[in-house]
Amino acid sequence: MSEKNGALAPTGSACPKKATELFYVSHPKVERAMLGPFLSQADAECGREVLRSADAVVTVCFVDSLDELTYWHAVNNGQVCRAFAGPGSPGVSHG
Template sequence: MKIQNGASAPALPACPKKAIELFFVTHPKAPKALLGPFLNKEDAACGLVVMRSAEAVVTSSLVDDIDELTRWTGINNGAICRAFAGNGAHHD
């Protein structure tokens, strides 16, 4: 609690952090995600092409924050799936 004008006030950040959405390719027959994380839905859609299964779907998960390893993994996963799906466009 911060003291503001002599009264107690909750300490709130000036600008709340926006949650980060990570994307995954899942399949109903698999207990966990088969591909991911991806940083955007478009890269995850390329993962669907790579999976070649009509039952595979893109799912997402909100997280408060990601570390550098997860961020770089997401970038790398997207680049690899775009290359295998035939979509060489670069996303970050």
């Protein structure tokens, strides 16, 4: 928080982040996406790998903008799925 015009104001941008697509992991037997959102297809592929189901697929949803909560949720989902997918999985860097 910072002071602005004598009142406390939140720091940082309140503007939504620009994004063109979010990725999800879906399964034909489930009505809604099982995992997601993800910021990259590679992270979603890690999520698909974590599910260990041959029928799981990566889907994309196009968006105009991304609020801060959804952005950080997507960042966290990617990190968690990369950690569980392990080395050798799509999107997991070696180094």
